[in-house]
Amino acid sequence: MKTLHPSGIVIALAWLVLSFLALPAFAVIPVSFTDTRYLALPEEHWSLQHWRAFLSNQDWIDSIGQSLWIAVVSTVLSVVAGTLCAIGCWRLSSRLSEKVRTLMVLPMAVPTIVYALGIYRLYVELDLVGTALGVILAHAVTGLPFVVLTVSASLSNLDPRLEQAARGLGASVRQTLRYVIVPNILPGVLSGAIFAFIHSWDELIVVLFIGGRALFTLPRRMWDGINDNLDPVIAVVATAMILFTLLVLTAELSLRAKRAP
């Protein structure tokens, strides 16, 4: 049943905006294959020189490794703490636990620069500036909202009587979580994990403040590259990151299809 009829102009505008949205992702790819030494489309032929320069540069490779393991560890922390918290709030569903859930989402709204100043000051006192532990903890906390939101969304489709039934049949809380609740919300947990991972993987502003002299995650090295010498190698990094994101997005979309059939 089709009852809405936007005019042709609106539809044309919509597709124009949609191509504007998709444009940057695709425009950077050919630039990474440029045969020039500046940021431009390939002039005479497509060249792999900047890809070679990227892959043979140990600094970039180290940054990828550093970003990767920081993201993995902070994601594990966010997912475990965030999932348990969402389940607790769901089961209790009191006015107080609702407040807790609202608090959990707050880091999404507060501008990152505010948090970056605060965590930097705290880390100076705790001597955590420039440590991987410091970055992992900061990313884990700011990743919590993503997990709490996706898991809560999954839980809202779960019948609370399922939990009561399991308890009534004599299951302990641990068994109820392990065999009843978690298997039912797994797609939501995985979605949350993907969001938390991407959050840490992409995070720049906090790292700029607390990274010190030792920690150069991929975004930070890219930021320095953009500010120091803007060369096509950065287009290569950007392309690699876009392709990586595409991969993860596809995974998330298929999870979402599973979550809401």
Next chain:
Amino acid sequence: MRRTAVLSRAKDINRVYWLILLPALLMLVVLYFVPLGNVLMTSVTDPKPGLGNYGLLFTSAAVQKTLITTVRIAAITTAFALLLGYAVAYAMRAATSQRQRVMLFCVLLPFWISVLVRSFAWLTILGPQGPLNAALMGLGLTDEPLALSRNETGVLIAMVHVMLPYAILTLYANMRGIDAGLVSAARSLGASRFQAFRMVFLPATRPGLIGAGSLVFILSLGFYVTPAILGGGRVLMVAQYTALQINETMRWGLGTMLAATLMIAVLGTLWALSRVIDVKRLFGT
């Protein structure tokens, strides 16, 4: 007897669920709220106790210029994101489900790519040797490259790009809840297509417009990376100005005051918004 046993058991279980909720809450308090509190405290104690730093909001020309730039850019970004986003969300609402999926993918793709990567992409595209200027000169539309980056134009283009998905997704979520039958009812009662839109559909999307507008506006206020990269140092928004105070001049009092002001503005807007619409649905999926 039995009833009290059941009740005390239920209480025990509740205690267990409070316990599993605790690790996240503890993390949040120690590693998030304590730092935010520190920012607020520093803003009224450094270099000396009092509201002296906040006085700068009214006396310092540099601070005022930054605030005005920030609000102006956020407002223009919001206007464009709402206007363009509305067209997309409306077309999406009316499209077949297959086409909807394609459109949704176009919206989600940039949404997922980091702001840093996208800002860099725009710097490349809009640059003097970039693809856009190459195309414009190739078509003979201009003789020399247009100055599209390292100025406010570049910042606005990239910020609208970052904010559009937020606007589209919020508006679309709202439009999905509107019964399209209302529009056909208006049509069958003799309203023209435009009248039916203006008098039935548009008013029904008001919560979506308010929600999307506020969301985009408050997110835009705190932008750091995009103006820093595309502004080329000429467009100072409050987040970047704050970072400069800390990194270059070590003026913690001024820096934390600006950060605190930003936070209060954002949370204040959210609070005001929560009185009008259900904010949780904005952030929820």
